[in-house]
Amino acid sequence: MARRSQRGPGGGTATRDGRRARTDEQGLVPALARAVRDVEGKVRRGPLGSSGRTTFQVVALLVREERARAKADESLNESRRNEQLKRLDGVATALARTAARDTTLLQLLADDAEVPFEARELKREMLLAAGHEPPPEEVTRTVVQPDPGAERRVVPRSVVSRQLSNPFLVPDFSTPVTREPRPSHLSDWELLGPLFRAFEEGGASSCMELPEPSSLQGPGGHVLMKHQAEVVAAAAAGHRTFLLADEPGLGKTAQALLAAQAAKAYPLLVVVPNVVKTNWAREAEMWTPGHPVTVVHGDGDTVDGFADVVVVNYEILDRHVGWLGDLGFRGMVVDEAHFIKNKSSQRSRHVLQVADRIRARTVNPLMMALTGTPLINDVEDFRAIWQLLGWIDDKKPRADLMHSLVATGLTPVDPGFRPAARASVIDLGIVRRRKVDVAADIPARRVADLPVELDGEAGRSIRAAERELARRMVQRYETALVTRTSGPLSGAGADVSDVSGGIDHDLVRLVARWERDEAAKAESGENVFSMMRRIGQAKAGLAADYTAQLAHSVGKVVLFAKHVDVMDVAEQTFAQRGIRFASIRGDQTRTVRQRNVDAFVQDPEVAVAVCSLTAAGVGLNLQVASDVVLAELSWTDAEQTQAIDRVHRIGQDRPVTAWRVIAAQTVDARIATLIDAKAGLAARALDGSDAEVASSADVQLEALVLLLTDALRAR
Structure with missing residues (x-):
């Protein structure tokens, strides 16, 4: 009698008596295995680009979901369930090996990690290719999320008056001329990853070529230093995007204000941390006294809607993002721009939204990002800043940068691509000067x-807590090493290969990550964060x-x-x-x-x-x-x-x-x-x-x- 077959959990088929047909290379799990092998091979050859990182994240998400589905599927007998979980453990182990080679991938495994559009699309494609129907929210190309700050938005009364009368400084409402990238030898390449890696590798000092200033004289008898006057001269000559990354203390505020004056970029929007709002207003009055400045506080009741310079802090931007995007600014300065490095935060989204609206309605606006510390943890901290300046979008370089990259005639596999790509980005407007180079008169x-010794009860308590933390992690390490694919390691994607006579450093890193993640969520108990606070108190x-x-x-x-x-x-x-x-x-x-x-x-x-x-x-x-x-x-x-x-x-x-x-x-x-x-x-x-x-x-x-x-x- 012919046996009926039914669809198995991995996309293969199973006969009625429970025996699987020979379809081991079909279905979702084999597709995940192939994908993770490909990523593992790439990471052995060098840092992963954005496409490889996307694949890594999607495989991890699907492994997690498939494990949960297999455990909850009551139609599976125990043997079939164990077989499916074992295959998923193999994929998870490969993921862990890959993450051990490139530890920046660990952040993609966090529960709160952002899942960008590219990852959602790839996940949908992999599910469809394996014969699975994506969940309804995965099918829709764009999911519109409600803006959590929309109900709080305000429009100050004086801004309404300006929008109605607008007798001065008429905003430029003409359609900007956009240069779309033409098809080229780089059209099918993933470029953002190689661009970021180019800066990780280093090279010559990161500063665009700047013109020689004609004068060092500032307003009110103030004298500029030569490095400050160079940026002002570049703006006067027509340059309009700057990542001003001078070391702290080299007068970036004055450079930005005078560059805006030279570029006639009024009205000018300045986005700053709350603690420096007053300082920016003072500096604007000192360096550009002919241009009125107003500071946005709270709901903006005291805002002068007719001012040339509008200063607003990150913390209240959600309330004002609407009218700020519509006022017709010709320039935007973002101070301490490393504050927007997390693109998933509301702060970053609002800043980028206003920047996009300024570019959409103003021809060639002045866009400046100011930060003395543009890198906090990783070169990809550049991403949001470059997007703010209009050099890239979510997926690829924009027209000006792409045009420059195409002109090199190189591709990311060519040995000279990264130095040439780095130079192309720098020429768009990176300005980085060190005190030792441009301000020799500043002392060392x-x-x-x-070092201090923590004596007494506080010191003994801290050292005991540190020993207890180490003991707890050692116990967890040993348990994981013994249990292998059960207990704490189940579904975690750990590489727990036996390391004879030594330490499994992959597992050490995984246990440390568990401890770190749990400590960040814990409201009580001894952990590395509470320990550092106690040390500070001592x-x-x-x-x-x-x-x-x-x-x-x-x-x-x-x-x-x-x-x-x-x-x-x-x-x-x-x-x-x-x-x-x-x-x-x-x-x-x-x-x-x-x-x-x-x-x-x-x-x-x-x-x-x-x-x-x-x-x-x-x-x-x-x-x-x-x-x-x-x-x-x-x-x-x-x-x-x-x-x-x-x-x-x-x-x-x-x-x-x-x-x-x-x-x-x-x-x-x-x-x-x-x-x-x-x-x-x-x-x-x-x-x-x-x-x-x-x-x-x-x-x-x-x-x-x-x-x-x-x-x-x-x-």
């Missing part, structure tokens, strides 16, 4: 580590004592801390010793913050500024001091550098020393080493440095990897 800056008194000694011997000192309770301890110490201080925190109003900054700068009796690392690390000029104390470590070198450069700026006439307080023989010391290693990334990408580039994986993960590895070696 050095970071001096100040160091607070020692850091304050040293700051007090400096204040007595050298004068004004700036102390930076990450947590409020550390700032509280420092301020209590200064109060007990009769040392006057100014407090600069994130929860202060603009008026209070500025009053405290002015007190530190202008009052000779105020000896110390106690600053929040996040709230006061950007936009402030504290060069009246020459010594900085870093009471707590940041997770990135960029944040640390920004803090130091509140003091190491143009106008500083003394050498600057940053005293970094480090708790010896704790994870604090490991993190300091990792931060220093990651500092090489920006140097190599933008400054042409030969410094070794550290792993782009985040510092938290690497610190846990070191902690677990040391514990395993000590067994």
Whole structure:
């Protein structure tokens, strides 16, 4: 009697008595296996491009979904279910091997990882090719998500008046001339990945060719430095896109304002962090006094709709994105542009939306991104900034960049492509100057580590907590190694290959990632984040004592801390010793913050500024001091550098020393080493440095990897 066959879970067929037909190369799971083998082969040859990363993410998503479906499918008998799960485990193991070679792929496995349009399309295609019907939300090409800030949007009354009367500065409503890329030898190539990798490899210093300035004279008797005047001259000559990435302290604010004046880019929109809004208004009044400036606060009730310069902060942009996109700006400046590196955030989406609307209605607008630290963790942090400037879109280079790449005559497989591609991007408007090169009169800056021993109960408790964290990770590592494909490793995509006589470093990294991810979600319990906070609390008194000694011997000192309770301890110490201080925190109003900054700068009796690392690390000029104390470590070198450069700026006439307080023989010391290693990334990408580039994986993960590895070696 003929046997009836039915569709099996992997896309093959199964006979009625449960035996599978010979269709092992059909269905979804074999397709996933082929795809991951292809990605694994590519990553062995070098860093993955965006198409390879998309394939990796889609395979991981489908493996996760197929595992859940197989476990829930009651029509499968135990043997069939185990067979399907075993095949999926094989694909997951290959994914883990691939991620171990390129650790930047780990972020694609996070539960909250963004799934871009390209990934959704590829996922749909793979499901259809395997004979599966995509879920309804996968079939629709574009899913329109409601804008969570739409109901809060406002239009200030004075802006309505301007839109109705508009007697001055008529916006340019003509249709911009767009140059669509023509079909070329690069039309079918994935180019964004090679472009980013070109900057990771380094090369010559990243600065476009700038014209010689005709004058260094600024308004009101102010004199520009030569490097500042060069950017203004470039804008006057017609250049309209700039990634102004000068090191902090080289006067980027003045360059942007004067470039806008030279380009006649009014009205001008300036998007900034909240803490520097007042400073931008002051700088605009000083450098371009003939152009009225208005600052947007709250719902914009006090906005002057007829001003030439409109300053708005990221935090309230959602309320104003509508009228800002319609006003007819001819220029846009985004300060601290690394704030938009996460393209999935509302902040980034709103900034990019306004930029696109300005380009859609204004011919050749001035677009400037300002940041002294454009790279935080990875070269792909460039992506949102390049998109803001109109150099790329979500998938490919835009016309001007594509035209330049085509002109090289090269493809990404040619040895000379990456240097030529890097030069093409730089010529679009990257400007990066270092203090040592353009401002020789600024004294040297050095970071001096100040190791401290944590004695007493606090020190013993911290060291015990670190040992407990290491013990917990070792136990998890050993359990995973024994259970192999069951228990914690089930579906995790781990490579748990037996490493005789040694440590399975792939598994170490996976266990560290588990610990890091769980710690980020935990509201209580001991983990790497709570441990760093406790270390900061334990160091607070020692850091304050040293700051007090400096204040007595050298004068004004700036102390930076990450947590409020550390700032509280420092301020209590200064109060007990009769040392006057100014407090600069994130929860202060603009008026209070500025009053405290002015007190530190202008009052000779105020000896110390106690600053929040996040709230006061950007936009402030504290060069009246020459010594900085870093009471707590940041997770990135960029944040640390920004803090130091509140003091190491143009106008500083003394050498600057940053005293970094480090708790010896704790994870604090490991993190300091990792931060220093990651500092090489920006140097190599933008400054042409030969410094070794550290792993782009985040510092938290690497610190846990070191902690677990040391514990395993000590067994």
